[in-house]
Amino acid sequence: MIARGITGHRIGESHRKAKLTDSQVREMRRQREELGRSYGWLAKRFDCGESTVRDIVKYKTRYNA
Secondary structure (H helix, E strand, C coil): CCCCCCCCEHHHCCCCCCHHHHHHHHHHHHCCCCHCCCCHHHHHHHCCHHHHHHHHHHHCCCCCC
């Protein structure tokens, strides 16, 4: 199933530019909340930028994951 937002556009891992799966996003948030991992550590672990990690764990992006 393709996830779509209220405007009809693809969201989450079904977006064509998504590099992280929804399960990776959930794992990233879990490690930040439960284990207190730093943005830098998570960025290296998930092969993305620190600003991406920050936006994900603060629910600025990928809020539906």
